[in-house]
Structures are given as C-alpha cells and as structure tokens.
Amino acid sequence: MFLSILRQKASIGVEGAPGKGLSHEPMTARLAVNVHSTHPAQIEPYPDRIRDLGLATNVAPFVSWKDPERFEQEGAHPMPKAISTFRTVKSPDGSREVYTHAIEKNESRLLSNFQALGTCCAGLMRYPKIQQI
Amino acid sequence: MLGFDAAVAALGFEPFDPVHILSAPTWKDRMRASWCVIGAAERTKALQLDYNTLHNYWPNTDFCSSDWDAEVEQWVAQPAAYDVSCEFDICSVVGSPPLPKLEFRI
Numbered sequence: 047m048f049l050s051i052l053r054q055k056a057s058i059g060v061e062g063a064p065g066k067g068l069s070h071e072p073m074t075a076r077l078a079v080n081v082h083s084t085h086p087a088q089i090e091p092y093p094d095r096i097r098d099l100g101l102a103t104n105v106a107p108f109v110s111w112k113d114p115e116r117f118e119q120e121g122a123h124p125m126p127k128a129i130s131t132f133r134t135v136k137s138p139d140g141s142r143e144v145y146t147h148a149i150e151k152n153e154s155r156l157l158s159n160f161q162a163l164g165t166c167c168a169g170l171m172r173y174p175k176i177q178q179i
Numbered sequence: 180m181l182g183f184d185a186a187v188a189a190l191g192f193e194p195f196d197p198v199h200i201l202s203a204p205t206w207k208d209r210m211r212a213s214w215c216v217i218g219a220a221e222r223t224k225a226l227q228l229d230y231n232t233l234h235n236y237w238p239n240t241d242f243c244s245s246d247w248d249a250e251v252e253q254w255v256a257q258p259a260a261y262d263v264s265c266e267f268d269i270c271s272v273v274g275s276p277p278l279p280k281l282e283f284r285i
Contacts, residue, residue, distance in 0.1 A: 158225035163213040164236030
C-alpha cells in the first residue's frame with residue numbers, strides 16, 4: 047500500500063527537522079489528536095503541539111519542497127505565530143467533533159474538518175527545505 | 180505511524196484521503212481535494228465558521244464563494260486533475276500506485 051511504502055521509505059532515516067539535527071528515529075509520531083479525549087479543554091501545550099506536528103517532522107523528510115516561493119505566491123502562509131492546536135472529540139454516538147484551541151486566547155472552539163485538514167497541510171509548510179530521501 | 184496520515188485518519192477520513200491531499204499538486208488543488216473528502220455536513224460547517232475570529236488555515240477563503248462547490252465538482256470530474264508536476268514530490272519517490280478516484284462526497 048502506498049502509505050506503507052512511504053513508511054518504509056521514511057524509516058531509512060533522513061535529515062531531521064530544523065533544530066533537531068539528524069533524525070533516525072522511527073516514524074512513531076505521537077498523534078496530535080486523541081480520539082478518546084473527553085474534553086476539548088485538555089489541550090496539549092504549545093511545544094508539544096509543535097513536536098506533534100510530526101506532520102512536519104515525519105512527513106516533510108520525504109517531501110521535496112521544489113519551489114517554496116511558489117507557495118508564497120499562491121498565498122500559502124506558514125503556521126501562524128499564535129498556533130492553534132486541534133483535537134478530535136469522539137461522541138458517544140461515534141461521531142467526531144474537532145476543536146481548535148487558540149493559545150493566546152486560551153479558548154476552545156468547534157472547528158470544521160476542513161480547517162483541521164488545513165492545519166495538517168499548513169504543518170507541512172514548516173520545513174520547506176528538507177529534502178526527500 | 181506517519182504523522183500526516185495518522186492525523187488525518189484520526190479525523191475519521193478514509194485511508195487514501197491523505198494521499199489524495201498530499202499528492203495534490205498545488206495549494207488550490209489541496210483545498211479542492213480536502214473539500215471533496217470532508218462531505219456535505221462538514222462543508223456546511225466550514226462555511227458557518229467566522230473567519231474574522233477563527234484562523235483560516237487555508238491560503239484564502241475561496242471556499243466561501245458561492246460557486247466553489249461547482250468549481251470543485253467540475254475539477255474533480257476531470258480525468259487528469261493531478262496530471263501536473265507536484266510540489267510535494269512523493270510520487271517520484273514511491274512511484275504512482277493506483278488510487279481510488281477522488282470523489283465529491285455527499
């Protein structure tokens with residue numbers, strides 16, 4: 047399967063994220079979301095979120111950033127300074143709700159899955175110069 | 180577990196959804212692919228949020244325009260929607276495995 051292949055490729059080990067030096071750690075990023083969480087206010091602190099944006103530290107190593115300027119031209123932005131975490135809360139009926147947490151305002155808000163996917167993609171943008179395997 | 184697809188999977192998406200999103204060649208196509216996979220209820224929710232107070236993680240708010248749905252449906256119906264060079268050079272690493280066709284979910 048495609049993603050399995052990706053994981054195998056990723057396990058080879060490549061240059062890590064900025065500030066982390068070489069990384070040969072297995073791709074076992076902690077999830078940024080916890081589907082078993084019971085309260086949206088239980089949000090991990092900002093540094094954890096950065097690390098858990100393993101989105102970046104785990105995906106980016108084999109994502110080639112061909113033309114970062116092009117992204118800027120298209121209006122893409124880096125993760126905002128006031129980064130928000132998001133968390134999935136599973137309801138008793140099995141449905142899931144996503145909350146964002148505005149760090150600077152210390153508040154949680156219901157978030158759409160569309161914006162949650164946006165945070166995932168935006169997380170990829172943090173390490174534009176990391177080369178693929 | 181890979182961060183990106185794990186995070187996306189944790190949101191309840193199907194296994195190939197993150198692949199569709201990651202292999203989208205541009206930001207706009209990434210928005211379109213995401214718009215397809217979230218389904219109608221989440222599309223409605225996305226439009227109801229106040230982006231004056233909530234950070235919009237997408238590059239723009241094109242998805243709020245009245246003709247966005249039609250644009251995305253037209254885009255996804257194109258047989259070679261992804262047949263351009265990708266900014267995320269994933270396919271060149273692992274080849275181009277067959278993917279289920281991206282659909283505009285109800």
